[in-house]
Amino acid sequence: MSWQGVFGADEIAIQFARANRRGRLGGSFLFVGPQGVGKRVFAFALAKTLLCRRQFLNENQSLDPSLSPAELLEQFQPCGECASCREFELNVSTPGAVVPTHPDFHYVCKPADKSLLPLELLVGAKDERMQSGLCYELNQTSFLGGRRVAVIDDADYFNLEGANALLKTLEEPPKNTIIILIGTSAAKQLPTIRSRCQIFRFQPLPEDAVADILLTQGKVASPEEAEAIARNSGGSMTEAYRALNSDFSQFQHTLLTELARGKIKGVELAAKVCEYVDKESKEAPIRRLRLQNVLKAAIAYYRALYRALSADALHGTGEPGAAAVAPFVRRAVQSCAATPEFALDCAERTIDALDQIDRNANLPYIVEAWLYDLAALTRAL
Numbered sequence: 001m002s003w004q005g006v007f008g009a010d011e012i013a014i015q016f017a018r019a020n021r022r023g024r025l026g027g028s029f030l031f032v033g034p035q036g037v038g039k040r041v042f043a044f045a046l047a048k049t050l051l052c053r054r055q056f057l058n059e060n061q062s063l064d065p066s067l068s069p070a071e072l073l074e075q076f077q078p079c080g081e082c083a084s085c086r087e088f089e090l091n092v093s094t095p096g097a098v099v100p101t102h103p104d105f106h107y108v109c110k111p112a113d114k115s116l117l118p119l120e121l122l123v124g125a126k127d128e129r130m131q132s133g134l135c136y137e138l139n140q141t142s143f144l145g146g147r148r149v150a151v152i153d154d155a156d157y158f159n160l161e162g163a164n165a166l167l168k169t170l171e172e173p174p175k176n177t178i179i180i181l182i183g184t185s186a187a188k189q190l191p192t193i194r195s196r197c198q199i200f201r202f203q204p205l206p207e208d209a210v211a212d213i214l215l216t217q218g219k220v221a222s223p224e225e226a227e228a229i230a231r232n233s234g235g236s237m238t239e240a241y242r243a244l245n246s247d248f249s250q251f252q253h254t255l256l257t258e259l260a261r262g263k264i265k266g267v268e269l270a271a272k273v274c275e276y277v278d279k280e281s282k283e284a285p286i287r288r289l290r291l292q293n294v295l296k297a298a299i300a301y302y303r304a305l306y307r308a309l310s311a312d313a314l315h316g317t318g319e320p321g322a323a324a325v326a327p328f329v330r331r332a333v334q335s336c337a338a339t340p341e342f343a344l345d346c347a348e349r350t351i352d353a354l355d356q357i358d359r360n361a362n363l364p365y366i367v368e369a370w371l372y373d374l375a376a377l378t379r380a381l
């Protein structure tokens with residue numbers, strides 16, 4: 001089972017479902033566990049469920065003891081039709097972060113450029129203390145007349161003042177208000193916070209769940225790649241994504257700078273590519289994936305260069321990777337004597353290299369031969 005598509009949290013969902021049916025849902029919760037195991041996804045699914053009018057009105061119904069856990073979970077779902085469910089939407093708030101919007105849902109997290117959760121998010125800015133911020137919002141009446149749910153992310157980063165400001169609200173949340181704190185470990189929370197919350201511990205995901213998610217999201221091309229990355233993930237999607245993308249954009253910059261330079265220094269660049277390919281793991285599927293990303297970036301670059309040189313502006317603005325390569329293409333067009341034929345030859349030679357990966361050729365050999373040929377093509381310009 002995976003309640004609402006969240007892996008590994010059924011036991012926790014069952015506890016919430018039971019408490020909701022018995023009308024004994026507490027107000028303050030602390031979710032702890034490693035990064036990337038689904039705490040936030042679970043908290044958002046739980047928020048939608050608890051905000052649903054039908055689940056709210058379900059409260060105080062006696063719990064049928066004959067219900068199996070699976071039946072209980074099946075009934076613990078947002079209806080999708082009530083006023084609250086219709087208001088609940090998942091929106092991209094900042095790049096990479098999907099956060100629900102709903103008039104009775106509140107979300108607070110540490111901004112990326114801050115080292116702690118800013119106090120004003122909880123109790124308002126200095127000149128309007130307790131006239132804005134989360135604690136203020138939670139003391140207003142709910143918009144839809146049902147529950148309110150607040151998720152406080154990055155709870156590892158409370159400062160003492162922020163924690164103190166929240167204590168009273170955690171101790172006695174306003175009626176029908178649920179506050180969920182998310183942190184990595186209970187030990188990292190201040191004792192005053194810990195003691196006021198019911199704590200739920202999230203475990204690392206099973207490897208097959210990580211592999212399933214990677215495949216479902218289309219992040220990898222084959223089950224073998226998914227499994228290899230999952231084995232190195234420690235059960236954390238954050239780690240899995242890191243293995244997939246780590247340092248790629250930085251390396252792409254290095255690569256494209258070299259390719260746009262004009263004369264390519266084949267041996268030096270091959271060493272850099274091999275270093276990048278081997279950096280994350282010794283496992284072949286991961287190394288292959290990393291080299292594929294390198295070659296795909298080079299192909300996107302040469303295709304864009306060809307289009308720029310042949311003034312073939314009809315195609316390609318929507319090509320994958322077009323935006324990333326554009327500044328390098330401009331540089332190459334201005335500074336070196338590249339011709340459309342050169343761009344095409346380089347693209348074709350790179351596509352060959354990509355094909356060789358699928359034929360299980362030795363990766364350093366593919367890289368060296370590829371860049372040796374590209375260097376020769378640049379020398380011939």
Ligand SMILES: [Zn+2]
Pocket residue numbers: 051052053054078079080081082083084085086
């Ligand atoms: Zn509903």
